[in-house]
Amino acid sequence: MKIEISKMLQKKKKQIIDLWMKNQLADAGLREDLMSNDELRVQSEELVDALLKRLNEENLADIDSSDFDEIYEILGGISITRARQGFSPRETGVYIFSLKDALLEILQQEFKNDATQLYNATIKVGKLIDNFGIVTFETFIKGREEVILRQTDEITEISTPVIRVWDGILALPIIGTLDSARTQVVMENLLQEIVNTGSSIAILDISGVPAVDSLVAQHLIKTVSATRLMGAECIISGIRPEIAQTVVHLGIDLSNIVTKATLASALKYAFSILQLEVRKKQSNSVKI
Amino acid sequence: MEKIPILRMGQFLLVTIQVDLYDRLALNLEADLVQMVSKTGARGVLIDISAVSIVDSFMGRIIGNIANMSKIMDAETVVVGMQPAVAITLIELGLPLTGVHTALDVEKGMELLRNKILVDGPENDGDDDDNASDSAE
Amino acid sequence: MDRRTMATMTTTPVTVLNKDSMLIVKEQDVVPFRNRVKEYATKIGMGLVNQTKLITAASELVRNMLRYGGGGNTLIEVVSKGRENGIRLTFSDKGPGIANIEMAMKDGFTTGKSLGLGLPGTKRLVSEFDIKSKPGEGTTVMIIKWKNG
Numbered sequence: 001m002k003i004e005i006s007k008m009l010q011k012k013k014k015q016i017i018d019l020w021m022k023n024q025l026a027d028a029g030l031r032e033d034l035m036s037n038d039e040l041r042v043q044s045e046e047l048v049d050a051l052l053k054r055l056n057e058e059n060l061a062d063i064d065s066s067d068f069d070e071i072y073e074i075l076g077g078i079s080i081t082r083a084r085q086g087f088s089p090r091e092t093g094v095y096i097f098s099l100k101d102a103l104l105e106i107l108q109q110e111f112k113n114d115a116t117q118l119y120n121a122t123i124k125v126g127k128l129i130d131n132f133g134i135v136t137f138e139t140f141i142k143g144r145e146e147v148i149l150r151q152t153d154e155i156t157e158i159s160t161p162v163i164r165v166w167d168g169i170l171a172l173p174i175i176g177t178l179d180s181a182r183t184q185v186v187m188e189n190l191l192q193e194i195v196n197t198g199s200s201i202a203i204l205d206i207s208g209v210p211a212v213d214s215l216v217a218q219h220l221i222k223t224v225s226a227t228r229l230m231g232a233e234c235i236i237s238g239i240r241p242e243i244a245q246t247v248v249h250l251g252i253d254l255s256n257i258v259t260k261a262t263l264a265s266a267l268k269y270a271f272s273i274l275q276l277e278v279r280k281k282q283s284n285s286v287k288i
Numbered sequence: 289m290e291k292i293p294i295l296r297m298g299q300f301l302l303v304t305i306q307v308d309l310y311d312r313l314a315l316n317l318e319a320d321l322v323q324m325v326s327k328t329g330a331r332g333v334l335i336d337i338s339a340v341s342i343v344d345s346f347m348g349r350i351i352g353n354i355a356n357m358s359k360i361m362d363a364e365t366v367v368v369g370m371q372p373a374v375a376i377t378l379i380e381l382g383l384p385l386t387g388v389h390t391a392l393d394v395e396k397g398m399e400l401l402r403n404k405i406l407v408d409g410p411e412n413d414g415d416d417d418d419n420a421s422d423s424a425e
Numbered sequence: 426m427d428r429r430t431m432a433t434m435t436t437t438p439v440t441v442l443n444k445d446s447m448l449i450v451k452e453q454d455v456v457p458f459r460n461r462v463k464e465y466a467t468k469i470g471m472g473l474v475n476q477t478k479l480i481t482a483a484s485e486l487v488r489n490m491l492r493y494g495g496g497g498n499t500l501i502e503v504v505s506k507g508r509e510n511g512i513r514l515t516f517s518d519k520g521p522g523i524a525n526i527e528m529a530m531k532d533g534f535t536t537g538k539s540l541g542l543g544l545p546g547t548k549r550l551v552s553e554f555d556i557k558s559k560p561g562e563g564t565t566v567m568i569i570k571w572k573n574g
Contacts, residue, residue, distance in 0.1 A: 184376075188474055191372030198392055221378050229375040231368060231390035231397070312486065326541045341477065342459060344484040345543060373477035380478065381546040 005107075005121045006055040012106050017048050019043075020102035029094060034085045040080070043078060050074055060124050063131045072135050079136040079145055089140050093133050100129040126259070156185050162193040169270045170199045171263065175208035183219035187226055198261075200232045201270045205263045207238030217252040224257050233273065237266035292317045294324050299395055300332040300401055301325065301363075302394075306339050314350040321354055325363050332401035333358050338369025348383040355388045364389060364404045368397035439513070439569075443503040450496040455487050458499060462514065465501055469510045470514075471572045478550040479512060479570040485547045486516045486566050494518025494564060504569065511552065511571040523558040530556075 009016065012115050021041055024030060035043075059065035076171050082092045111118035157230070160182070165171045172190050176182075190202055204223065209216065220236060227234035237260040239247075247254060260266040271278060290313055295302040301324055303317070335352065337343070341353070343414060355365035366389045378385065389404070391397035445465070447458050462483050466476045475495040490497045497518030504513045523529050530544050551572035558564040 004372055184474070191375060194301065194392070195372060197304050199393060200396065224374040225384040226372075226379045229378060229385060229390055230372065231392040308459065310455050312452055331526050342480050342484055344481045344488070345546060346488060371477075373474045376474055377477045377481045377550065380549050381481065382549070383546070 004057055005124070006052075006057055006060055008110055009055065009103070010052045012110075013048060013052050016052075016102055016106055017045055017106065019105055020044055020099050022049070023098050023101055023268075024095070024123065027094070027098065029091060031087065031091060034087060042150075044099075047071070047074055047078070060128065063128055066157070066265060071132070075132055075135045076139040077188045079139040083140055090135060092136050092140065095135045096136055097129065099132075100126060104130065109265045149201065156182060160189050162188050162189050163198055164193075164199070165267065166270070166274075166276075167208055168197075168199050168274055169203065169267070170194065170197065171203040171205060171267075173205045173208060173263075176210070178206075178209055178216045178219050180215075183223060187223050189221065189229055191226060194227065194232050201273060202232055202234045203263065203266045203270065204229055204234060204236045205238040205266070206236060206243070207236075207240065207263070212243045212246060212252075214250050214252055217247065217250075221254070221257065235260060235266045235269060237261070289318070294320060296324075296328055296330070299330060299354050299405065301328065301330045302334050302336070302397070308342065308423070309312065309340065309347050311346055314347050318350050318354055318357075321388055322357050322361070322379060324363050325358055326346050330363050331405050333363055333365045334394065334397045334401060335365065335367050336397075337374075338371065338393070340374065341371065343370075343378060345381060345383055348378055348385060352385055352387060359387075364401055366397040366400050368394055369409050379393070380402040439504045439506050441502050443499045443508075447499045448496075449487055449490060449499055452491060454493075455484065455535075457562060458487060459484060462512065465503060466512055466570075468483070469503055469512065469572055471512070471570070475515060475570060475572070476574065479514075479568075482547045482550040482568055482570070483514055485543050486514070486568070489566075490516050490518045490520075490538050490564075494520025497563070506571075507572065509571045511569050511574065513567065513569045516566045518565075519563040522560040522562055522564050523556075525561050526556055526558055 015100070021044060024040065024044070039177075054071060056067075059067045078095075079092055082095075083089070083176045087095075104122060107118060107121045107125065111121060134238065159175055160172065163171045163173070170190065170193055172186065174186065178186070186204075190204075193204060204220065206212065206220070219227070224234040235258045236254075239259050239261055258269065260269060290307065291305070292303060292305055292313065301321065303321065305317075307313070309317075323330075325333065333356070333361065335351065337351075351367060355367075358365045367385070368391045370390065389400060390402050443465075445461065447461060448456070449455070449458060459480050462480055463476060467480055471479070487499065490499075495518065497516060497520070500513075500515040500517075502515075503515040504511055530548070544556070547568070550570075551568040552571045553567075553569040555567040556564065557566075
């Protein structure tokens with residue numbers, strides 16, 4: 001007589017949950033500090049409930065079946081909330097895989113006289129639960145990725161401030177490596193600020209750039225050329241001796257760009273272009 | 289056929305491009321401008337592209353042409369008001385428009401033209417100064 | 426649903442969400458075409474700089490199609506890949522085709538009266554670039570610009 005695995009499991013729902021809970025509570029790794037046993041039971045019941053409701057003979061063998069979408073959503077939720085509560089990915093994984101132990105135990109009781117059927121059922125259930133485990137890991141990693149992406153955005157945002165140092169003069173200190181994505185942000189911010197303030201001189205300070213290779217130099221030249229197209233002049237300052245050395249050794253031609261060793265000398269140069277003069281105020285007492 | 293108006297302001301010609309350029313329109317502008325420079329003896333051409341959202345290689349080439357043609361007719365060309373996105377795109381495209389003078393807005397462009405003409409003016413013959421100012425950019 | 430998109434990412438790289446096509450036969454069609462591209466790019470929230478790069482690239486390719494292929498058909502598609510959205514443009518003409526694509530993709534190469542930075546310059550403006558051509562049968566160029574690319 002052939003018993004339908006899904007039907008059989010559905011009938012044993014109460015037993016499955018009890019067994020799963022028993023296994024979990026007996027486990028040495030149980031984290032009562034993070035989640036109460038009642039909560040754990042609610043979570044576990046919800047999952048088993050959803051699983052058994054969806055399960056039938058066809059989709060048992062087909063882990064890609066769209067019948068499981070709801071379960072994957074629940075699993076995703078479990079993975080994310082558990083990660084927030086402080087569970088390690090391993091603990092979440094063990095939680096899901098302990099359901100397999102419970103299911104297999106039930107199968108064993110049911111099919112103890114039919115080795116072939118037990119074998120088939122074990123394979124199918126095992127595959128399904130393994131896949132559930134993978135989903136929780138994927139969701140966990142995806143959550144992490146989102147955090148990283150958001151932080152990357154934030155870093156690019158805060159790491160390229162455009163400072164108005166004088167009427168008509170902007171300064172942009174670049175800290176860190178200049179890759180093409182960053183250059184794009186730097187260029188956009190700088191050019192937009194030139195429009196907003198009507199500044200005709202921009203100083204790009206690269207004191208905080210660890211190394212200038214030909215690619216970085218190319219990005220710098222691009223930024224300078226774009227600034228020029230807008231009708232403003234771009235000075236590069238903060239050329240450290242090491243940078244001067246590598247630039248020349250690599251044969252990079254910066255001769256069309258105004259470069260200064262320090263931000264101060266760049267500012268001085270900018271003043272002279274704008275025909276401004278900064279003088280020490282003569283105090284009355286020290287008149288010569 | 290549409291035409292882009294060319295205004296005369298003293299020694300200068302002022303062109304404000306307010307429409308999206310297509311190739312024929314740009315070519316006509318090139319021809320009209322050169323005609324006008326010759327007819328009026330203008331010393332400077334100011335092209336305001338602040339309303340232009342797309343400059344591709346063809347239009348970039350037309351702008352370069354206008355500058356070069358005016359130059360041999362003794363008129364300087366200044367392009368003003370290029371939008372940041374347009375500037376970034378032109379650089380990426382590989383078109384830095386090196387022979388063209390630029391300024392942020394019409395006012396600064398006018399000032400630049402006046403200075404160029406002063407340097408170039410009748411009191412000195414200008415050849416040396418001209419070269420010097422070009423190589424400085 | 427999450428697992429599903431992840432699985433599809435590796436097998437089918439790009440899904441089409443929306444499409445539109447436009448016939449380009451004369452120079453005056455170029456401006457409306459550019460506007461149409463802009464409309465779609467704005468709709469998916471593409472930033473101004475990337476929009477400008479995309480439209481400029483489109484402008485170059487449409488000109489090539491008019492000049493060398495005698496006009497042709499354009500396809501505007503909103504596509505997605507993983508978490509990225511983008512615009513895909515396809516330009517197909519039934520012109521003479523390009524005999525040596527490798528040459529045509531080199532900076533400074535031209536057969537017509539232009540600067541010769543059309544194709545390589547255009548490639549630099551977009552995220553993905555693909556050109557197929559058969560001499561005597563025509564040329565198809567496909568570009569994708571991702572929203573944040």
